[in-house]
Amino acid sequence: MDLLIQLDRSAPLSLHQQLYEAIRQAILEGQLLPGQRLPSTRSLAHSLSVSRTTVTQSYEQLLSQGYLETMHGSGTYVCAQLPDFLGRSGPVNTAPPERSPVSLSPYGTRLQQTALIQQPEPATPISFRYGRPALDRFPLKLWRQLLVRHSRRSDWLDYASDLQGYLPLRQAIARYLARVRAVRCDPAQIVMTNGTQQAIALVLRLLIQPGDGIALEEPGYLSARRIFLSHGAALLPIPVDASGLVVEKLVATADATVRLVYVTPSHQFPTGSILSLARRLELLDWVQQSGAMILEDDYDSEYRYGDRPIPALQGLASSESVIYCGTFSKVLFPSLRLGYLVLPCSLVPLVTQAKWLSDRQLPLLDQMVLADFIAAGHLESHIRKMRSHYDHNRQTLVQALTQQFGQQVEVLGEQAGIHVMVRFHLPFSHDEILDRITQAGVGVMSAQPHYCQPNDRSEFIFGYGELTPAQIQEGIAGIAQALDAAHIDSLHKLS
Numbered sequence: 001m002d003l004l005i006q007l008d009r010s011a012p013l014s015l016h017q018q019l020y021e022a023i024r025q026a027i028l029e030g031q032l033l034p035g036q037r038l039p040s041t042r043s044l045a046h047s048l049s050v051s052r053t054t055v056t057q058s059y060e061q062l063l064s065q066g067y068l069e070t071m072h073g074s075g076t077y078v079c080a081q082l083p084d085f086l087g088r089s090g091p092v093n094t095a096p097p098e099r100s101p102v103s104l105s106p107y108g109t110r111l112q113q114t115a116l117i118q119q120p121e122p123a124t125p126i127s128f129r130y131g132r133p134a135l136d137r138f139p140l141k142l143w144r145q146l147l148v149r150h151s152r153r154s155d156w157l158d159y160a161s162d163l164q165g166y167l168p169l170r171q172a173i174a175r176y177l178a179r180v181r182a183v184r185c186d187p188a189q190i191v192m193t194n195g196t197q198q199a200i201a202l203v204l205r206l207l208i209q210p211g212d213g214i215a216l217e218e219p220g221y222l223s224a225r226r227i228f229l230s231h232g233a234a235l236l237p238i239p240v241d242a243s244g245l246v247v248e249k250l251v252a253t254a255d256a257t258v259r260l261v262y263v264t265p266s267h268q269f270p271t272g273s274i275l276s277l278a279r280r281l282e283l284l285d286w287v288q289q290s291g292a293m294i295l296e297d298d299y300d301s302e303y304r305y306g307d308r309p310i311p312a313l314q315g316l317a318s319s320e321s322v323i324y325c326g327t328f329s330k331v332l333f334p335s336l337r338l339g340y341l342v343l344p345c346s347l348v349p350l351v352t353q354a355k356w357l358s359d360r361q362l363p364l365l366d367q368m369v370l371a372d373f374i375a376a377g378h379l380e381s382h383i384r385k386m387r388s389h390y391d392h393n394r395q396t397l398v399q400a401l402t403q404q405f406g407q408q409v410e411v412l413g414e415q416a417g418i419h420v421m422v423r424f425h426l427p428f429s430h431d432e433i434l435d436r437i438t439q440a441g442v443g444v445m446s447a448q449p450h451y452c453q454p455n456d457r458s459e460f461i462f463g464y465g466e467l468t469p470a471q472i473q474e475g476i477a478g479i480a481q482a483l484d485a486a487h488i489d490s491l492h493k494l495s
């Protein structure tokens with residue numbers, strides 16, 4: 001073998017690995033040809049001044065990977081069956097191939113064009129970030145006990161036989177929804193999902209094709225809108241006022257292409273308004289006539305302060321026109337990834353199939369634990385405790401905002417949920433307000449991305465679930481200082 005092999009004894013790579021790499025490279029570059037004989041381990045070890053074990057190890061690695069072969073009694077050869085391109089047409093480029101543009105499906109192309117991935121929020125000492133419950137108040141000990149109890153069984157290790165989700169969990173949810181949300185459903189209508197996100201995605205996959213219309217609240221839930229766009233839906237934004245979606249506007253503007261209306265009637269996201277009974281009936285009447293479906297997202301209706309919760313839209317509907325979805329992300333914790341769809345009976349087999357095709361099933365152990373948690377009354381007792389905690393936070397936030405900003409602020413949607421929407425009336429642009437707040441070390445979320453139509457409204461979403469009252473006060477005081485609230489308020493009072 002006329003091959004110059006140089007081994008470096010000071011290199012971090014072992015000698016046998018270096019030898020392996022050198023021979024492999026020689027084969028790939030055509031310096032060693034298919035069928036060519038290699039020196040015996042003894043003679044190669046001698047010429048390289050290494051041990052015979054070193055050479056044997058390298059040969060064995062190359063043999064096991066198919067670069068070399070042995071012929072009984074006659075030595076070691078470069079494999080004769082190497083792919084055609086090796087050793088024939090000169091050196092092979094072994095550098096990692098440059099990424100060639102992958103040809104995408106229409107779905108892939110839409111994802112690429114609409115930059116759907118959310119940017120992480122910058123970390124700040126105090127953050128009114130949206131959507132986080134008070135995780136430090138979660139009854140972890142209780143959850144752990146249930147987890148340990150169920151993990152002693154072994155039936156959760158296998159594939160689930162129940163493709164709609166664990167039956168005792170669906171039974172517990174059906175009872176809970178009937179009692180607390182006046183949803184009319186049988187456990188057979190429930191399909192467990194990986195949160196609301198998967199629930200919406202499954203519904204879209206089954207009902208919507210590119211070009212179909214979806215009416216949605218303006219402003220509305222961005223993550224839902226992203227799913228709609230990824231499916232190529234034509235969006236029809238409908239304004240929202242203090243009584244929720246302006247159904248009159250929907251009736252006046254929707255055409256026959258509108259197949260779905262996505263609404264958050266119990267606590268409109270993000271404005272917090274509640275869809276009035278009159279509008280609920282009007283909406284149900286319209287879908288009855290138009291043949292469109294309603295997708296009702298009931299994401300945080302459990303937290304309602306003052307009056308009784310308004311029953312779900314689904315419970316008012318006389319036909320199969322409402323698909324209801326709920327989640328445990330707010331009432332328990334978001335990484336649980338358990339939500340559910342309550343479906344018209346005709347859609348249950350299809351949604352079940354679509355779900356099975358995409359992810360087979362949800363983890364069974366978590367569903368067993370949750371079923372027990374609900375059936376034993378822990379869910380409702382946790383909600384009761386959290387409601388009073390959130391109520392305290394909510395009052396602290398509203399008070400702090402009004403104290404600091406007087407007439408410069410409007411607080412919307414404080415009657416429910418774990419966030420409010422704040423509208424500032426200040427002599428600064430939206431971007432300047434956001435910059436000043438961020439520089440003061442406080443995190444808030446702009447409401448702008450939740451609008452389909454660009455605007456310069458100074459509206460922000462303030463989540464208050466995970467903060468303490470002291471943090472809320474400190475955060476709002478910091479914002480007020482950054483926005484020079486006292487000075488502006490005094491000017492306002494003078495004028």
Ligand SMILES: Cc1ncc(COP(=O)(O)O)c(C=O)c1O
Nearest residue numbers: 131195196197221269299327329
């Ligand atoms: C309007 C709305 N729906 C649903 C959810 C919950 O989504 P998931 O169940 O996928 O965590 C949220 C959470 O932020 C939300 O704001």
